[in-house]
Amino acid sequence: MKTMIKVFGVLLACTILMIACKHKGNEPVPATTNNGGDNGGNNGGNNNIDTGICFSRDILPIFVSNCAIPGCHDAVTRTEGFQFTDYNSIVSKKFVAGNANETELYKKITEDKPDDIMPPPPNSPLTSAQIVLIRRWINEGAKNTTNCSSPCDTTKFAYAADIQPIFDKYCKGCHSGASAQKGIMLDTYTGAVATLNSGRLLGAINHSAGFTAMPYGGAKLSDCEIKKIEKWAGSGALNN
Numbered sequence: 001m002k003t004m005i006k007v008f009g010v011l012l013a014c015t016i017l018m019i020a021c022k023h024k025g026n027e028p029v030p031a032t033t034n035n036g037g038d039n040g041g042n043n044g045g046n047n048n049i050d051t052g053i054c055f056s057r058d059i060l061p062i063f064v065s066n067c068a069i070p071g072c073h074d075a076v077t078r079t080e081g082f083q084f085t086d087y088n089s090i091v092s093k094k095f096v097a098g099n100a101n102e103t104e105l106y107k108k109i110t111e112d113k114p115d116d117i118m119p120p121p122p123n124s125p126l127t128s129a130q131i132v133l134i135r136r137w138i139n140e141g142a143k144n145t146t147n148c149s150s151p152c153d154t155t156k157f158a159y160a161a162d163i164q165p166i167f168d169k170y171c172k173g174c175h176s177g178a179s180a181q182k183g184i185m186l187d188t189y190t191g192a193v194a195t196l197n198s199g200r201l202l203g204a205i206n207h208s209a210g211f212t213a214m215p216y217g218g219a220k221l222s223d224c225e226i227k228k229i230e231k232w233a234g235s236g237a238l239n240n
Contacts, residue, residue, distance in 0.1 A: 053137045054148030055087060056219075062130050063090060064218035065173030066119050069181065074217050085217045087144045097142040100135045109134065122178040152224035157231040158240045159189060166225050167192060170215045181216075189239045196233055205229060 053059065063084035067073045073084045082105070083089040091097065094104035101107075108118040109126050117125060126134075137143075156162050167175075167186040174180070175195075176187035184200070185191025195201045203211035205221050213220070221229075232238075 052145070053133065053140065053143075054145045054150075055137070055143060056146040057148045057150065058133060059137050060087070060090075061169050061215070061218065062126065062134065062173075064215055065170055066123070066126060066130075067173070068217040069119075069174050070216070072119070091142060095142070096138075098139060100138040103138055106135060106138060119173070123173070124177050152222065152228075154224055154227045154231065157228045157235070159192075159232060159238060160240065162228055163192070163232045164189070166221070166229065170218070170221065174216060193237050193239075196237055202230065202233065 063073075067084040068075070070076070072079050073082045075083055075085050075089075081093060084105075090105070096102040105118070108116065109131055111117040114121055119125065171186040175184045175191075184195050186195060192201070200211065202208075204214035205226055207213040207220055215221070220226075
């Protein structure tokens with residue numbers, strides 16, 4: 001009798017163990033999270049998937065907007081021999097791919113002395129997010145990645161969520177603060193509406209005849225980004 005009880009006990013324990021293992025194997029696998037930080041884009045993709053840094057989408061607009069401005073590091077002025085209008089010019093001088101700390105431009109954007117920091121005062125310094133993004137790009141090998149696909153929804157054109165981020169990314173470096181080029185301010189809603197009402201905004205971003213093509217020294221905005229701005233303008237340019 002005792003032997004039968006022991007056998008029953010062993011069988012019962014094995015059955016419970018098999019059931020527990022089966023349930024454990026069917027548990028859902030947690031989704032991969034993005035530990036790479038902000039990718040700099042404005043396309044509303046899945047924030048839980050890190051698609052990596054794209055030079056043409058995430059890095060070049062920072063340099064074009066904040067550094068390749070008239071009188072500084074545009075293709076004409078090339079102050080101290082530095083030009084920040086395209087990949088080859090950015091990495092051509094005192095640039096160490098894979099080591100941000102040894103790269104001259106990274107030293108300049110993180111300099112704490114007003115006389116040495118770039119962009120120089122009264123221009124606004126790069127944001128901490130932009131600096132982190134550039135550092136990561138350099139340390140990851142400073143790849144010349146282009147034509148990176150990103151979702152873009154033209155049905156979304158609210159000012160705060162969709163339009164201001166475009167201005168911040170491509171225009172704010174030249175058109176903000178005391179050093180705003182030609183007095184055009186695109187870092188605030190009031191300034192953006194004033195530029196729109198003047199007729200200069202849509203003409204410039206569409207590279208229309210008679211207007212200075214914008215972004216200055218950079219590639220034309222994507223069709224999707226232009227469409228968003230046009231829809232925002234056409235719907236009354238609301239501060240929403």
